[in-house]
Amino acid sequence: MIITEQDRAACSVHLTEDGRAVEIIDQTRLPNHEVYLTLKELPDLCAAIKSLAVRGAPAIGIFAAYGMYVLSLAETDTDPAAFRRALAEKGAVLSAARPTAVNLSWAVKRMLGVLQAHEAAPVPALRDLLKAEAIAIHDEDIQMCTRISEYGLSLVKAGDGILTHCNAGPLATSRYGTAIGPVLLGKERGIPLKVFSDETRPLLQGARLTSYELQRAGVDVTLICDNMASIVMKNGWVQACFVGCDRVAANGDFANKIGTSGVAILAKHYGIPFYTLGPASTIDLSCPTGADIRIEQRDPEEIKTMWYREPMALPEVKCYNPAFDVTDHRLLTAIVTDRGIVYPPFDVNLKKLFS
Numbered sequence: 001m002i003i004t005e006q007d008r009a010a011c012s013v014h015l016t017e018d019g020r021a022v023e024i025i026d027q028t029r030l031p032n033h034e035v036y037l038t039l040k041e042l043p044d045l046c047a048a049i050k051s052l053a054v055r056g057a058p059a060i061g062i063f064a065a066y067g068m069y070v071l072s073l074a075e076t077d078t079d080p081a082a083f084r085r086a087l088a089e090k091g092a093v094l095s096a097a098r099p100t101a102v103n104l105s106w107a108v109k110r111m112l113g114v115l116q117a118h119e120a121a122p123v124p125a126l127r128d129l130l131k132a133e134a135i136a137i138h139d140e141d142i143q144m145c146t147r148i149s150e151y152g153l154s155l156v157k158a159g160d161g162i163l164t165h166c167n168a169g170p171l172a173t174s175r176y177g178t179a180i181g182p183v184l185l186g187k188e189r190g191i192p193l194k195v196f197s198d199e200t201r202p203l204l205q206g207a208r209l210t211s212y213e214l215q216r217a218g219v220d221v222t223l224i225c226d227n228m229a230s231i232v233m234k235n236g237w238v239q240a241c242f243v244g245c246d247r248v249a250a251n252g253d254f255a256n257k258i259g260t261s262g263v264a265i266l267a268k269h270y271g272i273p274f275y276t277l278g279p280a281s282t283i284d285l286s287c288p289t290g291a292d293i294r295i296e297q298r299d300p301e302e303i304k305t306m307w308y309r310e311p312m313a314l315p316e317v318k319c320y321n322p323a324f325d326v327t328d329h330r331l332l333t334a335i336v337t338d339r340g341i342v343y344p345p346f347d348v349n350l351k352k353l354f355s
């Protein structure tokens with residue numbers, strides 16, 4: 001697959017034309033405002049990740065890779081060892097911006113690995129290597145999303161209803177996306193699929209991002225509140241659930257947007273196949289089970305005040321606001337990856353994927 005500069009520039013995360021900063025579409029402003037942010041300082045890069053201006057596990061990985069390159073441009077030290085140390089420190093700060101999606105630390109590690117592998121190289125050459133690695137991470141994601149979309153499309157037929165949760169489309173990745181990829185590829189190929197998009201409380205990625213992406217792409221999309229998934233399934237409108245993932249543990253348990261595990265439990269009840277779709281970079285074999293995945297806790301104001309003209313709870317009311325939950329692998333029909341579709345037993349078959 002040939003990937004051009006234009007292909008990269010069309011993605012939600014890319015380098016600016018002069019190659020000196022990372023440009024993103026600010027996902028917090030969608031769907032009403034298409035605002036672009038140009039970032040190159042470490043605090044701004046971290047703030048973009050924390051505020052979800054850039055979000056979705058693969059997109060965060062691509063962003064971190066470009067971010068590391070852009071940070072390297074500002075490093076004035078000409079001693080390669082000092083240059084490496086400075087970037088390792090900044091990489092640690094960037095990695096800590098969000099803990100659950102493995103792609104963030106994976107991409108930072110991969111960028112630092114380039115520096116370790118070329119210890120003798122002078123600083124200008126190291127910068128070139130970092131740029132090449134960031135572009136490679138981006139291009140691989142485009143290729144992986146394309147393959148995931150092909151595999152996912154093989155699991156459904158024209159006219160099927162797909163229920164999705166959160167946003168795992170192009171905004172969260174590169175071309176096509178993961179969970180939304182089969183739908184967009186199907187659209188291209190004349191295989192129509194209907195999508196039910198959970199609004200995804202509390203940050204509404206399903207409403208603000210998924211329904212926006214699909215509507216723009218001319219896909220038959222119906223927005224539902226999270227608590228309507230059961231009736232939609234009971235009505236017989238859903239033939240498969242496709243969701244993304246932020247980290248897949250070695251036993252197949254996986255973290256994804258809060259509410260995903262509830263959808264999986266409902267799907268089991270109604271006998272509907274439930275799939276997570278993600279690139280190999282989201283599989284973390286060093287993490288034995290879902291219990292070992294650190295779950296990000298977010299600001300209670302996202303629940304109480306963020307979307308309302310007036311607060312929806314007294315200021316003193318306690319809130320519990322985990323950004324993700326873990327879906328038990330026993331609820332999962334298969335994991336759709338760029339390397340193929342993985343069926344149970346996941347502890348055995350995920351290992352085979354990397355052997």
Ligand code: MRU
Pocket residue numbers: 052055056057058101165166167168169172173177178179205243244245246256257258323
């Ligand atoms: O908090 P978010 O919006 O970054 O959560 C995103 C998800 O849970 C996605 O489903 C996941 O990152 C996969 S995106 C291809």
